[in-house]
Amino acid sequence: MDWLFIKEYYPLYIRSAVLTITIGVLGIVLSVIVGMICALCRYYKIPLLNGIAAAYTELSRNTPLIVQLFFLFFGLPKVGIVLSPEACGTIGLAFLGGGYMSESFLSGLGSVRKIHLEAAASLGLNGAQTMKSVILPQAASVSTPAVCANVIFLLKETSVFSAVSLADLMYTAKDLIGMYYNTTEALTMLVIAYLIMILPISIVFTLLERRLRHERV
Amino acid sequence: MNEDVVIEVRDLKKVFGENVVINGISLTVKKGETVVLIGPSGCGKSTLLRCLNGLEPIQGGSVLLHGEPVEYGKRSLYRIRQKIGMVFQDYGLFPHMTVLDNIMLAPVKVQKRSKQEVTEEAMSLLERVGLGDKAKSYPSQLSGGQQQRAAIVRSLIVHPDIMLLDEITAALDPEMVHEVLNVVLDLAKNGSTMIIVTHEMAFAEAAADRVILMDGGIIVEENPPEKFFRDPDTERARKFLSTFSYSR
Numbered sequence: 001m002d003w004l005f006i007k008e009y010y011p012l013y014i015r016s017a018v019l020t021i022t023i024g025v026l027g028i029v030l031s032v033i034v035g036m037i038c039a040l041c042r043y044y045k046i047p048l049l050n051g052i053a054a055a056y057t058e059l060s061r062n063t064p065l066i067v068q069l070f071f072l073f074f075g076l077p078k079v080g081i082v083l084s085p086e087a088c089g090t091i092g093l094a095f096l097g098g099g100y101m102s103e104s105f106l107s108g109l110g111s112v113r114k115i116h117l118e119a120a121a122s123l124g125l126n127g128a129q130t131m132k133s134v135i136l137p138q139a140a141s142v143s144t145p146a147v148c149a150n151v152i153f154l155l156k157e158t159s160v161f162s163a164v165s166l167a168d169l170m171y172t173a174k175d176l177i178g179m180y181y182n183t184t185e186a187l188t189m190l191v192i193a194y195l196i197m198i199l200p201i202s203i204v205f206t207l208l209e210r211r212l213r214h215e216r217v
Numbered sequence: 218m219n220e221d222v223v224i225e226v227r228d229l230k231k232v233f234g235e236n237v238v239i240n241g242i243s244l245t246v247k248k249g250e251t252v253v254l255i256g257p258s259g260c261g262k263s264t265l266l267r268c269l270n271g272l273e274p275i276q277g278g279s280v281l282l283h284g285e286p287v288e289y290g291k292r293s294l295y296r297i298r299q300k301i302g303m304v305f306q307d308y309g310l311f312p313h314m315t316v317l318d319n320i321m322l323a324p325v326k327v328q329k330r331s332k333q334e335v336t337e338e339a340m341s342l343l344e345r346v347g348l349g350d351k352a353k354s355y356p357s358q359l360s361g362g363q364q365q366r367a368a369i370v371r372s373l374i375v376h377p378d379i380m381l382l383d384e385i386t387a388a389l390d391p392e393m394v395h396e397v398l399n400v401v402l403d404l405a406k407n408g409s410t411m412i413i414v415t416h417e418m419a420f421a422e423a424a425a426d427r428v429i430l431m432d433g434g435i436i437v438e439e440n441p442p443e444k445f446f447r448d449p450d451t452e453r454a455r456k457f458l459s460t461f462s463y464s465r
Contacts, residue, residue, distance in 0.1 A: 115308075123298070
């Protein structure tokens with residue numbers, strides 16, 4: 001192991017990790033919003049929007065992120081829409097994540113038992129009141145594990161950003177390997193960087209899920 | 218129109234696909250009256266109750282609450298339903314809320330009554346049904362009978378003009394049946410207007426002002442309990458009642 005190399009280049013990893021996290025967080029926040037909107041359209045079976053949301057969910061979940069990114073980065077400019085690599089990364093992640101989040105939210109919404117909806121209706125609650133007081137709190141605890149899994153999945157998916165020339169962690173590692181051929185050091189630092197980023201989140205999510213599970217019983 | 222009439226059903230029809238579940242039922246319930254609906258499984262009793270507060274679309278006839286039509290899917294339903302309390306077989310308490318929060322939800326969020334006033338009323342109602350110490354418990358911590366009593370309180374606190382009780386003891390152990398039905402009997406004695414679907418004949422006899430036997434989607438017999446249980450008019454009623462007695 002070339003410790004001098006590691007010492008020299010670890011700041012590069014920190015810089016690119018910041019980029020990865022920024023775009024990752026932004027993309028995930030957007031994907032939660034997109035996913036929630038799609039899930040509600042599908043839950044209430046809003047005409048037209050229901051179909052669009054379902055089609056979008058299938059499209060986003062059944063195509064690889066790298067294909068989606070290539071489409072945004074190389075395809076759209078052909079029709080006159082030029083996006084920066086950062087925008088491509090954020091939009092791509094939101095597009096992919098929105099589909100997964102939509103499925104997770106929808107399964108939570110669908111898990112609320114019919115009797116609770118009828119009980120709410122017979123108490124005179126309107127649609128919005130039922131959603132806020134009866135459906136969402138129950139759906140949230142059911143959806144949380146899947147949503148947490150999605151977040152971690154999406155953070156890991158950011159590793160393909162380098163394909164659209166975003167200087168993220170993966171890009172930095174490949175760059176260093178190309179220039180200096182210190183493959184072992186570059187990849188070890190890459191693995192550690194991802195672990196440092198994702199492991200704490202994973203642990204927090206596990207604790208959160210455990211708590212929710214206890215609350216439900 | 219007669220002011221005493223709380224709910225009026227005119228020639229109600231309810232069809233599920235090819236299956237005619239309610240085939241022309243007319244029924245009037247007056248203020249303070251307790252009507253008990255009995256009949257074999259699948260005769261349309263529960264469906265009738267569900268049509269009365271617009272949980273099911275109907276295919277003919279009408280349901281009027283104080284002369285106002287109860288129409289499935291209409292906006293007016295939210296207001297009308299506050300006048301109709303419903304208690305279900307499976308309790309339907311919201312699992313993520315304490316008993317007290319379950320009870321306070323509708324009066325505070327829907328009726329916009331003051332929290333303090335509602336809390337006081339909720340506690341006194343809980344005391345009345347023997348659940349004074351369970352206000353802060355979650356539904357999953359209660360027995361079935363306790364949950365059902367809490368569900369009754371949840372319906373009572375919105376001060377409905379009529380209560381619909383849909384086989385509320387069908388999922389309970391025999392001992393719990395008793396504790397729940399005592400609460401209902403108490404309500405009946407105190408002049409609540411109720412339509413009760415039940416299979417508990419002894420209870421029906423004690424609580425009812427009027428017993429209605431349904432079969433095949435129609436009303437077969439309608440009589441005061443003394444008459445119905447001792448000397449029914451119809452052969453169908455005699456046959457139905459005989460299924461509850463055993464001899465060897």
